[in-house]
Amino acid sequence: MYKQMQERYSKTTASMQHSFIREILKVTKGVPGMISFAGGLPSPESFPKILLAELFSKVIKQEGDDVLQYGASDGDLVFKHIIKDFEEVPYLSDDEIMITVGSTNGIYYFTRALIDPGDVIICEAPGFPGSLAAMESCGARVVGVEMDEYGMLPDGLRETIKALMKKDEQVKFVYLIPEFQNPSGRTMNCDRRRDIIKIAVEFDLPILEDQPYRELRFEGDRISTLWELARTEFNDPTLVTIAKSFSKILGPGLRLGFAAGPPEIITPMVKWAQKSTVSPDCVTQRVSARFIEQGHMQRQIQNIIDLYRPRRDAMIKALKTHMPESVRWTNPQGGMFIWVTFDEAVDTDDLFELAVKHKVAFIPGSKFYPKENIKKNELRLNFSYADPELIEEGISRLANLL
Numbered sequence: 001m002y003k004q005m006q007e008r009y010s011k012t013t014a015s016m017q018h019s020f021i022r023e024i025l026k027v028t029k030g031v032p033g034m035i036s037f038a039g040g041l042p043s044p045e046s047f048p049k050i051l052l053a054e055l056f057s058k059v060i061k062q063e064g065d066d067v068l069q070y071g072a073s074d075g076d077l078v079f080k081h082i083i084k085d086f087e088e089v090p091y092l093s094d095d096e097i098m099i100t101v102g103s104t105n106g107i108y109y110f111t112r113a114l115i116d117p118g119d120v121i122i123c124e125a126p127g128f129p130g131s132l133a134a135m136e137s138c139g140a141r142v143v144g145v146e147m148d149e150y151g152m153l154p155d156g157l158r159e160t161i162k163a164l165m166k167k168d169e170q171v172k173f174v175y176l177i178p179e180f181q182n183p184s185g186r187t188m189n190c191d192r193r194r195d196i197i198k199i200a201v202e203f204d205l206p207i208l209e210d211q212p213y214r215e216l217r218f219e220g221d222r223i224s225t226l227w228e229l230a231r232t233e234f235n236d237p238t239l240v241t242i243a244k245s246f247s248k249i250l251g252p253g254l255r256l257g258f259a260a261g262p263p264e265i266i267t268p269m270v271k272w273a274q275k276s277t278v279s280p281d282c283v284t285q286r287v288s289a290r291f292i293e294q295g296h297m298q299r300q301i302q303n304i305i306d307l308y309r310p311r312r313d314a315m316i317k318a319l320k321t322h323m324p325e326s327v328r329w330t331n332p333q334g335g336m337f338i339w340v341t342f343d344e345a346v347d348t349d350d351l352f353e354l355a356v357k358h359k360v361a362f363i364p365g366s367k368f369y370p371k372e373n374i375k376k377n378e379l380r381l382n383f384s385y386a387d388p389e390l391i392e393e394g395i396s397r398l399a400n401l402l
């Protein structure tokens, strides 16, 4: 009798779970009358379809000899230079930046480069399960540190590092989503960013800064990234590596992002890329380069902001109108998510089962916590993909279930 394929799985493969969020999307997709705030999707109305179609055709016709060929594992040089100009970091050397297949891919390579099985990564609790799963697939143990409205708590971070070090655990890096965080919508203020950097310096721990939502700011002043602060105020160009994405400003299907950090980390990340993707899609990189070069990106970002801001406003208004007094929620200045907190008695895993029967969906808060820190009385709402006409009805359905 031949062995079943499952019996041949590596231990890592055998222990891998399907993404709960993807499973939820299957349950809610296409159900007549369902109002879903569950997915973390950009609105298809935000995709610049005509412009991209024209550019794909033009790039293949005019630059096809180059871009249909195998490309560099660290990304297209033309695209890298255009990104450096767009991000106003022309001084970066080419070996301080690599193009990735979405930011997940950059986060995965960063983890691959630093983690041996059993090593620890510290993240925010709640955090983004996509990244946490990528980290765990490399054998990392992910430990969460609590947040307040300004992001990860510095005292919590210090205590957690000390406790782990006392147990001889190998803490390798701190992973942060400082702006319009997924799932909470919270933004870390500048003082908090400085405090966190100080702790990272004190314990000599690198930071991986994940910034896929930064451009989607509806109001308020821009705050320097941890990456910028480390370089300018702390005079340390090696402490922070930043992962960025074109998923929320151009389209996630393009699978494009980039990572910027010291050559000492970018180089091994590129080595991992050579062994898996070989290179990011060369056509898509050049199309995106031309899109930015021709000045479309600023307008594109403004269009998305104009599309999402009223949806955020409608959701906040509906929460104010329909939710009981005891319920609290974040009021994000951008991004795609609102985080709702109920009193301790509410279990949002149970609420989810009930909500789906009443044709409204969200993601229960428990899905955003590392195993050791799970909380049950919170949930995530997405406003970018929601039909603006149905936001109030959806929130009212949810409030009635409470």
Ligand SMILES: Cc1ncc(COP(=O)(O)O)c(C=O)c1O
Residues within 6 Å of the ligand: 040, 101, 102, 103, 104, 105, 128, 130, 131, 177, 181, 182, 210, 212, 244, 245, 246, 247, 252, 256, 257
């Ligand atoms: C915080 C965060 N990081 C990374 C990603 C992944 O983005 P990408 O499509 O670039 O892989 C997402 C996507 O939702 C996200 O919310």
